[in-house]
Amino acid sequence: MAHSFEPHDHTNCQAAVLRTVVETCEKNGLRLTPVRRRVLEILLETHQAQSAYDILDTLKQEGFGAAPPVAYRALDFLQTHGFAHKIETRNAYVACTAPGEHHDPAFLICRKCNTVAETEAAGHPAMPGFVTEQVVQEVEGICPNCLSETSQYL
Amino acid sequence: MAHSFEPHDHTNCQAAVLRTVVETCEKNGLRLTPVRRRVLEILLETHQAQSAYDILDTLKQEGFGAAPPVAYRALDFLQTHGFAHKIETRNAYVACTAPGEHHDPAFLICRKCNTVAETEAAGHPAMPGFVTEQVVQEVEGICPNCLSETSQYL
C-alpha cells in the first residue's frame, strides 16, 4: 500500500478505503448512514487533517445539519470503529488509510504541506505495572516531497 | 529519580526541579519572572495535568493578570525551554520532571487518578526520507497504584 507521501492514484485510494469500510459495516451490522458516509468521503478527499468545523462547513452546504454535534457525532462513529483518527496535535481528523489492519496507528505529519501519513506504531513507552490502553504517537517534521523542493526545509 | 507513580517525598521533588530550573535560567540568561515562576510552581504542586484555565484561576486570585494570555504566555516560555510539557490528549500541562535531561519526552497517563508520569521516548515512528522534528508520545491506561486498589481496573 502506498503511503500518503508517495505519488499514488488517489481516486483509487479513496475508493479502496471506502469499499473496505462499507464491507466492514455490512459485515458487522454497523449503520454507515448518509452523514457518516459523507464525512468519511470528505476526509478521504485529502491526506491533510481537517478540523471538525471545516467538515461541518461542507456538510452544511450540502443540506445536512448545520450544528457542531452533527460533525462530531459522525466523527465519533468513524473513530470508534477505526475508520478515522484524530490528530491530537492539530485537533483535526483524517480517514484511516488501512481500516481493519492495525491497532496502534502512528502519524507522520509534514509541517509544510500538512500531509499526514499513517503508519503502525512500533512499540510504545511503558513502565512496570502500568497497563496500557491507548497509545498516541504523532511525529511532526518535513516530508520527502517538501524536503526535495528548492525552498529547502524552512 | 522516582517517577510520578512511586511514593516519593513530593516536597523535595518540587524543590529539586525548581532549583534546577532556576539554575538553568541563570546559566542561560533566561528570565524566570514572577508569573513564569509561579506557573511552574503551580504545575509542580501535582503530577496531574492542569488546564491553562485552572492555572489562570490561581493566578487571578494571587493578583496576577486575569486574562488567558497571561497563563498561555508563561506556559509558552516554560515549554520552549523544556520546563513544562503539554499533554496533547488532555489539553493540559505538566511540569517537566527531568529538566535538561532528555529530548523526546513520553507520557504515561492514568485515566483513573489522572497522574502523569514522564519517561523518555524509546524510538519513534519513522519513514524513509521524512525528517523528524518533534515527537509526541502519550499512553493512556491504568497506573500501578490504581490497579492495586480493590475497585480494580474499571
Add this chain to the structure above:
DNA sequence: AATAGGAATGTTATACTGTAACACGCCCAG
C-alpha cells in the same frame, strides 16, 4: 543619569474546539 529599544505584562475582543440536553423522526421487535 538619560534614554531608546526590546521584552514582558496586561487588557479587550474574538476565534476555534467540543459537549450537554432536549425534540423529533425512523425503524423494527414485541
Add this chain to the structure above:
DNA sequence: CTGGGCGTGTTACAGTATAACATTCCTATT
C-alpha cells in the same frame, strides 16, 4: 400497532487558544 432504541437536528453553552494593542519594566547603551 406501539414502544423503545437509535440517529439526526437544534439551541445553548463550556472549554481552549490567539490576535492586537497599550503599558510597564529592563537593560544596554550613551
